[in-house]
Amino acid sequence: MTSSTKKIAFYSIAALMLGCVGSGRAQMASQAPPGKAQGPVAISALPSGTLVVLGGRGRLSLIDSTSGGITLLKDSLGYFTPADMAAVRIGDTDSIFVALYNTALRQGLLARYSLAGAQLQTWFGRTAFAGVAIDQVHQTIYLGDAVTGEISSLSMNGNSTSPSFLVEVSGVTRLGPLAADAAGQRLFAADVGGGTIYVVDLPSRKLRLLGSGMGEPAALSYDAEQQRLYVADASRHCIWQISTNSPKPKPSIFSSAPELREPRGITVDAQHTVWVADHAALAVFKLSPAGLVVQSISP
């Protein structure tokens, strides 16, 4: 089989599995194995106030942050395993980007969905994708590879079909979540095995340690106006904050509310409210500025 034939076959299979082929074969997603309740693993806030929540088995839900109303977009993303998700408004359009991987195909896939749940676009990576972050100002997607520690970038302006190498976080145990600081031209990256946070200066592609001593930094969210990075620590059941404009930034606790059991997702909305997706608690928590849980929603 030639490489082009292989590629076509792979694309077809992948598209089929994701249920995006308009030929009446799109039942794959609905036939996904019925699982237990899906603990949320990622959360992202849109400027409209809508929260997008990703479940551990690929369930995509929307939460109205004002009313707490839930809309189920998809119960599964086919037989691909979801890793991370980021929602963003580009121009007048809201989009959801989900990083996925498949053990059999041994390749990562980034899929873009509309807010109605329709799959709009896919990109393939050389290896499995993990963390995803989006710089909506420069319309750039950043993707991490958990095992190699490589971070790639993908421009949404051009016709890129696959991400290109940007920088390698060397010595990382497991490269986890990413967060972009568009104004500061920085990218934050967490080592979920080592409990450390790195910052990448994008113009120079230089990397430095931002914080350490955390347990399992499973999610990052950057509040650009307050220049504050929030870190969800899944193993220590708490939320850290790091003031990035400080000359010597140090992690400090933002919340260790007793409701937090395994925070795996975090986002900050336009009102600077912190929302946490807790996998073990099967809930999304709204935190007060003091770090207390003021609302709990089960997506």
Added chain:
Amino acid sequence: MICAGKTRRARTVLLGLLFLSPLYPCPLFATVTLQIPDVNLPDGKVEFRPGICDPTAVPATLPQQMPQSTTSNYTVAVDLGNTTRGSYGYFIYPVYVHPNGGQGQRCAFRVQVLPSGTFIDKMQDVTFHVGEGAQLEDGLVRIPLYNFVYAKSILQGHAGDQLSPVSLSGSTTLDVTLNNTLSDLPIGLYPEVMVSPGHGSYWQGTPQAAVHIPRSNSTVLDAGQSLDGAVVLNLRPNPWHALGASIFPLAPGKAHETLTLYVSYDSPGGVPGTLEIPVAIRFSPSFWSLILSVFVGAIAGSLLAQLGKTSVDGMKWYKAFVVALLCAGIAEVLGIMLVYGGSEFRLFGFELDPYQLLPVGAIGALVGLVGFRNADDFLKLLKKQP
């Protein structure tokens, strides 16, 4: 002495302050320590990172189903029923430590398990060190190690035949064999199997397939098990479309249609996967359809022979017709026997499939044309052309 005392007090105060500082907001409950050294495998490595001791998450008793290991002072159990998968290529195993005497600190550890390499899921003896302070006790526990990336699929499958015959009319059931390549772990199968036909029009509705394990309510393939008929595929061709696809001659080894089955699975606790199984289909008419086709061909051939006045020795038309019919029937049965036995069936040097309608009609017509002449003519038909 006074200085030494002050230093000690200052150190204690400092340690106390450090303990109460916001850097340790997630309380350090106890001094029980769990260490698990890395496991090196021929095709990979697994690292273990136990979190901090959490005495609030420990069950009162350790269920016997959990893999356990006992040292002099502790029992260590791994809660395999509650393992979870991290988003970034790792697993979380809850591990409980109970003091044997009932007195002392109980701990729950959230152990981060980080696989690398391409090893397939397996059971492995894992050493650990547990204890308080510097005095740690050694132990060994046998647990499954899972991976995210395999060199090859842990589940393999194939249809019973390289080319599965499917009747043009009615329904056909095909068995698919599944093989669990893991030597010491079961594989769980999801009951629904998706079927993707190459040509949807060839089928009445969507072909259906389901996992079928002989034991009731079980969808688990045991370690190393190979099971014929683990997936049952039910097919109902759309007769006219299927006939259209199969009426024109095709070499016997070629498929009229290929279906793809998607079987979803996981090793319990591991990462779900999907196995694709291509099933090559060859439509086959019923025996009576074949006989009818060969007779129609023979009649046509005889009529042509009569029109062309190719009959010899003044043989009557009806006699020539009966001879042609018989010879055609014999040729078809002979062809079926030859092909069934693994031989080729050739007519005028062309390899023909005696299971397909058009070639069978052609056999009837050719035999009808010349079948009444003599035995030599008939036998010449079957010879391979130089």
